[in-house]
Structures are given as C-alpha cells and as structure tokens.
Amino acid sequence: MNFGSSLPVPSVQELAKENLAHVPPRYLHPHQQHFLISHVDGLFHGIPVVDMQNLLSEEAGNSELAKLHLACKEWGFFQLINHELDSNFLDKIKLEIRDFFNLAMSEKKKFWQSPQDVEGDTLECYSEQLNNIAMTIFGHVAKVLESKEIKELFEDGTQILRINYYPPCPEPEKVIGLTPHSDGAGLTILLQVNEVDGLQIRKDGLWVPVKPLPNAFIVNVGDVLEIITNGVYRSIEHRARVNSEKERISIAAFHSVRQDGVIGPAASLISEQKPAGFKRIGLAEYYRSRYARKLDGKSHLDAFKIEHQN
Numbered sequence: 575m576n577f578g579s580s581l582p583v584p585s586v587q588e589l590a591k592e593n594l595a596h597v598p599p600r601y602l603h604p605h606q607q608h609f610l611i612s613h614v615d616g617l618f619h620g621i622p623v624v625d626m627q628n629l630l631s632e633e634a635g636n637s638e639l640a641k642l643h644l645a646c647k648e649w650g651f652f653q654l655i656n657h658e659l660d661s662n663f664l665d666k667i668k669l670e671i672r673d674f675f676n677l678a679m680s681e682k683k684k685f686w687q688s689p690q691d692v693e694g695d696t697l698e699c700y701s702e703q704l705n706n707i708a709m710t711i712f713g714h715v716a717k718v719l720e721s722k723e724i725k726e727l728f729e730d731g732t733q734i735l736r737i738n739y740y741p742p743c744p745e746p747e748k749v750i751g752l753t754p755h756s757d758g759a760g761l762t763i764l765l766q767v768n769e770v771d772g773l774q775i776r777k778d779g780l781w782v783p784v785k786p787l788p789n790a791f792i793v794n795v796g797d798v799l800e801i802i803t804n805g806v807y808r809s810i811e812h813r814a815r816v817n818s819e820k821e822r823i824s825i826a827a828f829h830s831v832r833q834d835g836v837i838g839p840a841a842s843l844i845s846e847q848k849p850a851g852f853k854r855i856g857l858a859e860y861y862r863s864r865y866a867r868k869l870d871g872k873s874h875l876d877a878f879k880i881e882h883q884n
C-alpha cells in the first residue's frame with residue numbers, strides 16, 4: 575500500500591518548532607465552546623468499553639453484544655479492548671509513525687515527490703487487521719439489529735487511513751486541533767499513537783474527554799452507519815484539542831461500503847412506524863457532496879435526510 579502521497583504533514587509541525595509565544599492569527603478559533611467537560615467527580619465514567627474476546631465467546635457473547643448495541647445507540651463511541659492486535663505490533667506501528675514525523679522536512683518532501691512505501695508492510699498489515707476488526711463489528715451489529723444486509727453492505731468495503739498530527743501550541747485555549755465533526759464513513763477505528771489525550775466527544779451538550787485504556791482502540795459510528803441503520807445508531811460529533819506541552823498523533827481508519835455500493839437505510843430497518851429517514855445515494859456521490867462542504871458538525875448528513883410529518 576502506498577501512503578507516500580497521502581500522509582498529511584501539515585506545516586504546523588514546522589511552525590511549532592519556532593517556539594512562538596502566540597498563535598498566528600490565521601489559526602485562531604475564537605468561537606469554541608468552553609462549556610466543557612463532564613469530568614466533574616463522580617459523574618464522569620468515560621465512554622463504554624467493549625471486550626472483543628467476550629464478544630466472540632460463547633458464554634459472554636450475548637451480554638457483550640448488548641453492551642456493543644447500547645454503546646452504538648447511546649454513545650456512538652466505545653473503547654475496544656482485547657482485540658487481538660498484539661501490543662508489540664501496536665508499539666511497532668506507533669514507533670514508525672513517530673519516526674516519520676521526526677524526519678527532517680527535506681526527507682518528508684521526498685515522500686511527497688516520489689510516493690513510496692512508508693514502512694508499507696507494517697501499515698499494510700495494520701490496515702488488514704483493522705479491516706477484520708471492522709468486519710467483526712459489522713457482523714455483530716448485523717446480528718443485534720437482525721439485518722443481514724448490514725454485514726453484506728460492508729463486505730469488500732473501502733478503508734482509508736489518516737494520520738493526524740497536532741503540534742504543541744503556545745495558546746491551546748485559542749485554537750482547535752480538529753474542528754467538531756462527525757465522521758463520514760461507517761465505522762472509525764482510532765489509535766492514539768503517543769500517550770497524549772485530546773479527543774473529546776459531544777454528549778448531552780457537554781464535551782467529554784476520551785482517555786484511552788492502554789492499547790485500546792476508540793471506535794465510533796460514522797454517518798454512513800447512521801444512514802444504514804436508519805438512525806438507530808447515531809454518529810456523534812467529536813473534536814480534538816491541542817495542548818501547550820506535547821505534540822499529539824493519532825491514526826484513524828475509516829471503514830465504509832464498497833466503492834460501487836449504495837448507501838441507504840437497510841430494508842429490514844424500515845417500517846410503517848419508522849419510515850426511511852435518509853435518501854439512497856451512491857458512495858462516490860456521497861463523498862463528492864461531503865468534500866464539497868466545510869467540516870461543520872453533523873450538517874453534512876442533513877443533505878440526505880427525508881423529513882416526515884408528525
């Protein structure tokens with residue numbers, strides 16, 4: 575797999591090296607919502623945790639499936655633990671990504687000019703393994719929603735890996751690392767590459783910080799899964815914050831339907847009581863429409879909604 579041309583290495587990384595005392599005006603983000611965060615003692619228990627071993631086991635399978643269902647329905651986010659990806663392998667991938675960002679700018683430019691594999695084997699293997707995990711989750715979602723169609727729709731689906739780099743910032747409260755958005759794909763599987771937190775999700779009007787357990791993946795429902803489940807599962811807005819001390823790196827894998835697939839509510843999840851809430855649209859057109867818009871919360875999904883009276 576070739577990541578040479580798609581690794582985003584924003585010049586903010588170079589900017590951060592200049593140790594500026596203030597954020598240059600073009601990066602200021604004045605209208606952030608500061609009505610943070612629910613880590614008021616006793617209230618904040620974090621996002622749900624799903625154990626993949628349990629999900630696959632005979633004895634614990636059903637209760638873990640119920641947890642998965644609740645997490646997707648009520649939170650749109652969960653941490654996945656015991657996912658069988660070896661911690662040595664995860665350490666390797668984290669190291670390679672960090673090494674890449676530590677290269678001098680001139681070295682990085684070589685990757686842009688003549689795309690070549692950045693430790694392609696490791697990333698290739700990572701993306702394959704994540705595909706398996708995504709398919710396992712889609713399989714279980716299909717089971718709990720009693721809709722075989724869901725699993726079929728994601729078979730031979732598309733996957734995009736994106737590496738996010740957030741430099742340390744002298745005035746973190748004045749900027750945003752990644753603006754509030756929901757993800758466009760069906761399912762996102764995110765790995766925090768260095769142990770620096772920053773992801774926050776919107777829950778009941780508050781921004782809830784996510785603190786990953788060691789080697790856990792953060793998994794979230796994207797817009798495509800909201801459409802396909804006819805709104806039973808909701809994609810949730812999230813954002814990433816930066817801090818003044820340390821850079822932050824994450825790698826997100828976005829899993830969606832086949833390239834020639836059509837996205838629309840699964841027939842088995844449409845009924846007289848719950849008519850289709852979204853139009854049907856081909857994946858290519860869906861992404862064309864998405865990329866034509868600014869990243870802005872969940873506004874992208876509105877374009878595909880069907881309003882019903884009553």
Ligand SMILES: O=C(O)CCC(=O)C(=O)O
Pocket residue numbers: 736738752757764772773812813814823824826
């Ligand atoms: O870096 C993070 O924690 C979040 C990244 C994210 O939301 C994305 O890549 O869509």
Ligand SMILES: [Fe+2]
Pocket residue numbers: 755756757762812
């Ligand atoms: Fe995201």
